[in-house]
Amino acid sequence: MFNCEVLLLICWLFFMTFTIVHATWKCNDGQELSAFSKRCDARIDCSDGTDETFLECHKENCTEHQCSYGGCFSESQLCDGTPDCWDKTDEHPHFCNKELMTEPEPMKTFIQERCLENQSRCSKTECLDKKYFCDGIRDCPDGSDETNGNCIATTCPSGTFRCAYGGCLENAKACDHEIDCWDGTDEVPFICFEMRGKPQGNLWPSHIPRRNTTSRTTSPVLVYPKVKTASSAPEPSSVNGSCIVPSSLKNLHLKTLFNVLPYTFGSSISDAVVVRLSCYGNSQLNGNDINHCLHGIWQGPWPECIPTCSLRPFNKDLSIRAFCMYKDEIRNCKTQNTIGTSVTVTCAPGYKPTDIITLEIRLCEKQASSGIADWKFIKPTRLHCIPDCGKIHPTVKNDPWLVSIFQSDVTLSNYTFKCRGIIVSPWHVIAVRLCINEENPMRYAIAEGIQLASFMKNGEHSYMLHNVASIFNSQKISLLKLVNPLILSTSVRPICMPSREYHTNSSELTITSDTQNKYSLVSIEESILKQINMDSH
The missing domain is CATH 2.10.70 (Complement Module; domain 1)
Structure with a gap:
């Protein structure tokens, strides 16, 4: 019997062996990455791009968010205005502007409103049941039900296979010698070897028939004007084995597990379909977030949406x-x-x-x-807060409005100190014009405080860095707008702006203090001040 010390030694040796073996990673063209973790990190490091492919990353387990092809990205990269995933999953409207993604196309046109309530539009003349969107098969004549734009934001549940473009399949349909994903990624030999093992002869069939797409229970239908008829009959709960979404539900949002398209009340849900539930607007789900239609009967009770502020x-x-x-x-x-x-x-x-x-x-x-x-005010008062500028706390050694501006090389990897800047608002830093000799804001990074040592973007450092969104240049001063605002504290705060009579065309970055040791700029160019005010609104 192994004792604890022997068992710990074996685990340690296994861990060290695994770490050494996977310390580096080779691209297909022979280029070697310095760390195994550089693959599938939403950043293309290989010159041939093989570190960020569906083939390499489709099984990646991400701790925060995942690109549609499989690479991982962090919460801070989601909807930050800069695409990190090469397929732009992190900037998809479904995540960044939900109002744009309630349907694959805007639903407010005259033709769009003629589709049945459980359908969405393929094109200007045809509609398709929502359950057939992002299921791997192109049912719409124009293929719009299986496009990256519609499917890239889908979340495939566990036990399913995700196509490269975002469609979801049952695991049993992947690598079964019939193409289900319209892009064929469910029958890629390398992936199928992993899932099913190598077949006899070590070859996966190269000519695989595409699954017959005409065996649908319903098909795309021509759009005709929808005629409403009055009826006094009670609302049905099921039709021909399908379940009806009760119209009595309030603020409840329904969609299938396999796509992001919503169902409306009164829609017919096919037998054996599972729906995921959430609440619209400012309301909170109280109950189970999943329900299942089986033989025309909803298997679970409907949750309640409780109003929240x-x-x-x-x-x-x-x-x-x-x-x-x-x-x-x-x-x-x-x-x-x-x-x-x-x-x-x-x-x-x-x-x-x-x-x-x-x-x-x-x-x-x-x-x-x-x-x-x-929200109701307990007292009829509203609080307004502004930056407490120009103050130096007794425990702070350096001026809290000073920052360090670094410029990268052409690879955007190695950064060297360029000059110092001055914080003028939580969103803005100014510097002398001679310091900013590149128009590309991605070439610059701003470190809080006074820092001088160079650093690598993916290397270890102790700096609190901020990316630059845009650069506005006057004749002798540059204004750098940040991607995300500075979090103010005793060690990070802006300098005060000069009084109104000193808003001039002067380009000098001179600082003065008053009798209360409050520091401010002596003057500032009018064009710089206008740009700050424009950005603030």
Whole structure:
């Protein structure tokens, strides 16, 4: 029998062997990556791109988010305005602007409204049942039901196979010698060897028949004007073995497990289909988030959508800090809050109130007329906070408005110190024009504080870095707008702007202080000030 020490030694040796073997990774063209973790990280490092392919990354387990082809990206990269996945999953409208993705195409045209409630439009003349979108087979004549635009944002459940473009299949249909994904990625030999083992002769058939797409229970239908007829009959719960979505459900959002297209109330759901449930608007799901249609009967009870008050205004405003309570217990202010929750708002560190009001208290209440939950002021006061500029805290050694600007080489990998900059707002840094000699904002990175040592983008360093979104140049001053705002604190805060009479065309970045040791710019160019104000609105 192994004792604990021997077992730990074996585990350690296995771990070290695995680490050494996988310390590097080779691209198909022979290029060697310095770390195994560089593959499938939403960044193309191989010159031939083989480190970020569906073939290499389709089985990758991501801790945060996953590109449609399989690469991994972080929460901070989601909807940051810069595509990281080469297929642009991280900037897809379904994630970044949900209003654009309730249907594959806008539903507000005259023709679009003629489709049945459980269908979506293929083209200007045809409609298709929503359950056939992103299922691997092109049913629409124009193939629009199986495009990257519609399917790239799908989330395939466990136990299924994801096609390269985003469609979902049952695992049994992958590598069964019949093509189900329209792009053929369910019958790729290398993938099938992994899933099914190598067949006799070590060859996977190269000429595989495409599954017959005409064996559908329904097919695309021509669109005709929808005629509504009055009826006093009770609402049916099932039709020919299918289940009907009850119209009595309020604020409930239904979609299948295999695509992102929603079903509307009164729609017919086919037998054996599982639907995923969520709530519209400011409401919270109370109950199971999945239901199953089986032989015309819904197998589970329908959950309830409880009205909640949105905390988006508090969470999005970096100038304030929200403190939530519900029944004398502290609540997480980053989630939606139920009726009866109170929120106390104060200015965040690095900010100060604009007047004598130092806090704001609101209560989540349900409006009697609409049934919608909204915040009600306990006191008729609203807190306004602005950056507490130009102050140096006694515990801070360096000026908190100073930052270090680094410029990269052409590979955007190696960064060297270029010059110092001055924070003028949470979104903006200014520097002398001679420092910024490149128009491409991706060539620059801003480090908080005074830093001088060069660094590599993917190497270890202790800097708090910020990416640059855009550059505005005047004659002698450059204004750098950041991708994400600075989080103000005692060690990071802006310099104060000069008083109105010193908004001139001067290009000197001179700093002065008053009798209360509050520091400000002596003057600033009018064009720079206008651009800051434009960005702020």
